[in-house]
Structure formats: C-alpha cells, structure tokens
Amino acid sequence: MIRRIILILVILIIAEVYFYQAIKTLTSNSYILSGYWLLNFLLFAGIIGGVLLTRSGRVSQAALTSLLTVFLSVAIPKLAASPIMLIEDFTRLFRGFPPRNIYVSEFAIAFALCIFAIVLFGLTRGKHFYRxxxxxxxxxxxxxxxxxxxxxxxxxxxxxxxxxxxxxxxxxxxxxxxxxxxxxxxxxxxxxxxxxxxxxxxxxxxxxxxxxxxxxxxxxxxxxxxxxxxxxxxxxxxxxxxxxxxxxxxxxxxxxxxxxxxxxxxxxxxxxxxxxxxxxxxxxxxxxxxxxxxxxxxxxxxxxxxxxxxxxxxxxxxxxxxxxxxxxxxxxxxxxxxxxxxxxxxxxxxxxxxxxxxxxxxxxxxxxxxxxxxxxxxxxxxxxxxxxxxxxx
Missing domain, CATH: 3.60.21.10 (Metallo-dependent phosphatases)
Incomplete structure (x- = not known):
C-alpha cells in the first residue's frame, strides 16, 4: 500500500514538472511562473495541514474533502496532458533536444482545459449521471x-x-x-x-x-x-x-x-x-x-x-x-x-x-x-x- 502511494506521488510530481514546461514554453513572465508554483504550494500545504488537523479534530472531514476535490480538479488535467510533453521529449531525444515546440505546448494546455471541463461536469452533474x-x-x-x-x-x-x-x-x-x-x-x-x-x-x-x-x-x-x-x-x-x-x-x-x-x-x-x-x-x-x-x-x-x-x-x-x-x-x-x-x-x-x-x-x-x-x-x-x-x- 505504501509503495503504491509513493508511486502515485512520484507520478503527480512528474506531471507537475511537465505541465510547468508547457507553461514556461508559452510565457517567460516571472509573475505568472512564480504564481503558478505559489498556488501549487498553497494547495499542497493546505492538504497536508488539513490531514493533520482533521486527525486532531480541529478541522472537519468535510473541509478536507473539499480541499482534496479542488486538488484533484487541478491535478487530473495536468496528469492527462503530461504524456503529450513526454512524447515530445522522446522525439527531442533523437533531434539533439531542440527548444520545445510552442504548438505542442499549446495543444497540451488546450487538452488539459478539455479534461478540466470533464472534471467540472463530474463534480457538478456527474454525481447524478446514473448509468x-x-x-x-x-x-x-x-x-x-x-x-x-x-x-x-x-x-x-x-x-x-x-x-x-x-x-x-x-x-x-x-x-x-x-x-x-x-x-x-x-x-x-x-x-x-x-x-x-x-x-x-x-x-x-x-x-x-x-x-x-x-x-x-x-x-x-x-x-x-x-x-x-x-x-x-x-x-x-x-x-x-x-x-x-x-x-x-x-x-x-x-x-x-x-x-x-x-x-x-x-x-x-x-x-x-x-x-x-x-x-x-x-x-x-x-x-x-x-x-x-x-x-x-x-x-x-x-x-x-x-x-x-x-x-x-x-x-x-x-x-x-x-x-x-x-x-x-x-x-x-x-x-x-x-x-x-x-x-x-x-x-x-x-x-x-x-x-x-x-x-x-x-x-x-x-x-x-x-x-x-x-x-x-x-x-x-x-x-x-x-x-x-x-x-x-
């Protein structure tokens, strides 16, 4: 069980790094890039703090659930888009690692936005989308x-x-x-x-x-x-x-x-x-x-x-x-x-x-x-x- 949890965390970190590469390819604005990591840090810290405070009884289970839901709604699109960047890296390996293609990064982010729309549907109407x-x-x-x-x-x-x-x-x-x-x-x-x-x-x-x-x-x-x-x-x-x-x-x-x-x-x-x-x-x-x-x-x-x-x-x-x-x-x-x-x-x-x-x-x-x-x-x-x-x- 612990090994599987560690593996999931590693995959999430890799996805985070790759998605950041797509953003960095499209903009060099330091405020946007710093803000990206700040928001991720605050969300991750909130979840860790929420878990600890929930165990101590100082934060409700419902609050922790809300934090986890927000985290997943952000993490899932990044996970879905990261293979696009990974495939690009595989091709770059045989091309001497040229700069990333801006169109590939745009496609990765657009794909992530589509997945985010599906996630949003799941968190709203999906809960009663009975099959x-x-x-x-x-x-x-x-x-x-x-x-x-x-x-x-x-x-x-x-x-x-x-x-x-x-x-x-x-x-x-x-x-x-x-x-x-x-x-x-x-x-x-x-x-x-x-x-x-x-x-x-x-x-x-x-x-x-x-x-x-x-x-x-x-x-x-x-x-x-x-x-x-x-x-x-x-x-x-x-x-x-x-x-x-x-x-x-x-x-x-x-x-x-x-x-x-x-x-x-x-x-x-x-x-x-x-x-x-x-x-x-x-x-x-x-x-x-x-x-x-x-x-x-x-x-x-x-x-x-x-x-x-x-x-x-x-x-x-x-x-x-x-x-x-x-x-x-x-x-x-x-x-x-x-x-x-x-x-x-x-x-x-x-x-x-x-x-x-x-x-x-x-x-x-x-x-x-x-x-x-x-x-x-x-x-x-x-x-x-x-x-x-x-x-x-």
Whole structure:
C-alpha cells in the first residue's frame, strides 16, 4: 500500500514538472511562473495541514474533502496532458533536444482545459449521471422457474454526501423503471451516522420489486470511522440503522439466508455482514449465513467488499453461483470507453467494477449509487445494475 502511494506521488510530481514546461514554453513572465508554483504550494500545504488537523479534530472531514476535490480538479488535467510533453521529449531525444515546440505546448494546455471541463461536469452533474448497466448470466443449474429472473442491484448510497434531492430521486425512479423481479442493496447506506437518513427514508422507501427488497451492511454503516461518546452510543446508532432498513421496506440480511420461491422452486439469497481485506473489519460469517442450505441449492450472495469473493471461492466448500458487491466506487474516477476501463482503484482491488467470472462463479461489482470523499464522479458514473439470470442448456 505504501509503495503504491509513493508511486502515485512520484507520478503527480512528474506531471507537475511537465505541465510547468508547457507553461514556461508559452510565457517567460516571472509573475505568472512564480504564481503558478505559489498556488501549487498553497494547495499542497493546505492538504497536508488539513490531514493533520482533521486527525486532531480541529478541522472537519468535510473541509478536507473539499480541499482534496479542488486538488484533484487541478491535478487530473495536468496528469492527462503530461504524456503529450513526454512524447515530445522522446522525439527531442533523437533531434539533439531542440527548444520545445510552442504548438505542442499549446495543444497540451488546450487538452488539459478539455479534461478540466470533464472534471467540472463530474463534480457538478456527474454525481447524478446514473448509468444503467445490464448483464445476462447463464447457469446450467439455475432452477427452470427462475429462467429470465431479473435483479436490480444498487450499492454505496452514502446518503450523508447528498445535497440534491431531485438528483437522487432521478436515480430512484430509474431503478424502479427497470421493473426487476428483485431489488438488492449491497451496503454503505450512510457515511457515518444513522441520522444522515432522517430526510431520506421516504425517498428510498419508494424502491420496489415484485419479490421484495433485501440488503446488507457495508463498512461505513458500522460507524467505525468517527469518534463516539462511548461504545453504547455507537451500538445504539447501529441498531437505529438496522431499523431504518426495515422502515424502508428492506429485509436486512445479517449473516443469514432466505429462500426465494417461484412456481414451486427456490433459490437461496445469502447476506453477510462486511468482510474485507486490507485492514477492513471482518464481521461477515459465510458459514453461519449458509448453515442449513443444501450443497446443490442455487445461491446468490450479497457481500459488500469484493475482496470477500476470493476468500469464498478458495476457502469455502459450497458453490456460490453469484456474488454481488460494491465498496470500491470505481474510485469515482477513471476512464471507461468502448470496453476499455481504467481507474487508480485497480492498483488496490483486483476486482473493482463490473462482471468477473471464475470457473462459472460470477462476481458483479457495482460502481455505486452515491459518492463519498470526492464530491462527484469523473468518468466512473453512478450505477444501477440489472442482471438477468438464464438457464443454459
């Protein structure tokens, strides 16, 4: 983890140096060049100071998040433009390093401005730029009654980040318009506290599906990332959050399973509490959740953190046909075009967005309905997933 963070910092520094070269090529004005470095220093110092003061409790997490958002909105265009300057340097290597071409520098800066426009869209409208992503999954042992059965999955609502009720309601409407048989939510309803839901219960209670709504908890739902007056206050908060799931019409699965019945046949829906690698709590108990299930039953697992999928597949003696997860948000930042996808999160999570298949056992990682940390989404848009289960011959 530390090595990856150091690598990211090195890349940011290299991008900063190259972008400065483009500016220096276009102007020799000392005030502009000095002002460029001064603004960068103030922003970097603000982030370092914000991190230290946030840990001491003297600055709010929201203030630090705002600083990081400003930093990324400036850094991302520079990162995108720096390869242009790098390519120019590669050609200069074979030409005896002549002065930089002014047109290349102009192009690099113009490209950075275009990327900045995309970033600006992501930080404003992008947070509610919901995308419907559909997948059809085939299983030879799917009960015939469930051939064509549809599931809508949402994940990582993070309601404490929302400020635009109409934008959120648009997402809820889109989810309902899919008219799926089943609606599943894979955790992180709030950022920290159950009270964040006070003005949103009615909104999310509008979600509906013929065979019901089921949910699990995510790592943020336990209140592990803020200070509480005492352990009792934290426990009361968690119980209140569980009650909110019921008030919204969701059946919260806590290391347990239920049978979904259709035309005399059934599939098992399993829900575990949060289980994650890399320092995340491991409250989930897959063995407890599947106790009493027959080995040949068709199983769908809700598990917030996709890192749990590897654990289930390698160290569990029952076949889990389909696992639904979230957690990564696709880092709310990346590129997804024409089948290509990239995000910095892929250097931390092997399975970070979309569909994965391991010997006929599927994992789908939802990119998240809401946002947290970065106040928006850039390139990795909020997602409503629709999965269709088909019986293969």
């Amino acid at each position: 419907i992503r559909k997948e059809t999954l085939h299983f030879p042992d799917l009960p015939e009654a469930f051939d064509g059965f549809t599931i809508t999955q949402i994940s990582d609502i993070h309601v404490g980040s929302f400020t635009d009720k109409k934008g959120v309601e648009k997402g809820v409407t889109l989810a309902n318009e899919q008219q799926s048989d089943l609606l599943l939510f894979t955790g992180d309803l709030v950022n920290h506290k159950a009270s964040e839901m006070d003005d949103w219960i009615e909104t999310f209670a509008q979600l509906n599906a013929h065979y019901g709504k089921y949910s699990v908890l995510g790592n943020h739902d336990y209140g592990d990332y803020i200070r509480w007056e005492n352990p009792s206050a934290k426990a009361i908060n968690l119980e209140r959050l569980k009650a909110i799931h019921r008030e919204m019409g969701f059946r919260l699965l806590l290391n347990e399973s239920v049978q979904l019945e259709k035309d005399g046949q059934s599939i098992a829906l399993i829900g575990v509490e949060n289980w994650g690698k890399g320092g995340f709590h491991q409250y989930g108990d897959i063995r407890k959740a599947t106790s009493g299930l027959s080995l040949d039953s068709f199983k769908v697992l809700l598990s917030h953190d996709p890192s749990h999928w590897d654990e289930v597949n390698t160290n569990f003696d029952q076949r889990i046909h389909l696992t639904l997860a979230g957690h990564t948000h696709g880092m709310q930042l990346g590129v997804e075009l024409f089948g290509f996808k990239w995000s910095p999160i892929q250097y931390f999570y092997k399975n970070w967005a979309g569909l994965y298949n391991q010997e006929g056992k599927y994992l789908y990682v939802n990119r998240g309905f809401g946002y947290h940390g970065l106040k928006g989404r850039i390139g990795v848009w909020p997602e409503i997933t629709v999965l269709t289960l088909r019986r293969s011959g």
